[in-house]
Amino acid sequence: MxxxxxxxxxxxxxxxxxxxxxxxxxxxxxxxxxxxxxxxxxxxxxxxxxxxxxxxxxxxxxxxxxxxxxxxxxxxxxxxxxxxxxxxxxxxxxxGEASQVAPVDKFSVVLVALFAVVFLGERPSLGDWGGIALVASGVLVLALKR
Incomplete structure (x- = not known):
């Protein structure tokens, strides 16, 4: 792969x-x-x-x-x-507004990473976890912008 x-x-x-x-x-x-x-x-x-x-x-x-x-x-x-x-x-x-709903929906990126660790045995690298944390932070910033 x-x-x-x-x-x-x-x-x-x-x-x-x-x-x-x-x-x-x-x-x-x-x-x-x-x-x-x-x-x-x-x-x-x-x-x-x-x-x-x-x-x-x-x-x-x-x-x-x-x-x-x-x-x-x-x-x-x-x-x-x-x-x-x-x-x-x-x-x-x-x-809600599409510009707020879509980023929160993309929090699924973070959840997929967590679920992949728990259910699929995947092991993201430290750098991967950094990117996942950035996605989570971005979701919060965009969702709470108002």
Whole structure:
């Protein structure tokens, strides 16, 4: 697995960040005058259609029964937590400013690092912990700016 910035993972992660940023902006505009929970449902339905078309177009479809029970279990847990995250995110966007909500949402970076240590046995370096601390500090500064 490539660990450095030049690895393919990094470019996909940057694209993820760009799309996540646009998600916040588009969602903030899209939920104006609409209940946040209903907006989340509409978004989820659209995502299901788009991803189905993408998987079929790229010929990546496999028989779902071929997935191991452990895979189903953890993808199910991931779906539940994703849904909960989206509901909370859209509600926060409806109530607050995108420039405050998005940084707090990115506190997930800090939580992922902590959870990765506890559940996955990962061991970030001292420098990594410094970066994680900076992210946490930045979240606080941006969230509490007013």
């Amino acid at each position: 490539t660990q450095g910035v030049g690895g393919q993972w990094f470019y996909w992660a940057v694209l993820s960040a760009v799309f996540a940023a646009l998600t916040a902006i588009f969602a903030k505009i899209g939920i104006a005058g609409v209940d946040a929970d209903f907006a989340t449902l509409v978004r989820t339905i659209l995502i299901a259609f788009i991803l189905t078309a993408f998987v079929l177009y790229t010929d990546k479809w496999i028989n779902p029964s071929a997935l191991a029970p452990k895979t189903w279990w953890f993808l199910g847990l991931s779906a539940l937590t994703t849904g909960a995250s989206w509901v909370c995110y859209f509600r926060a966007l409806q109530l």
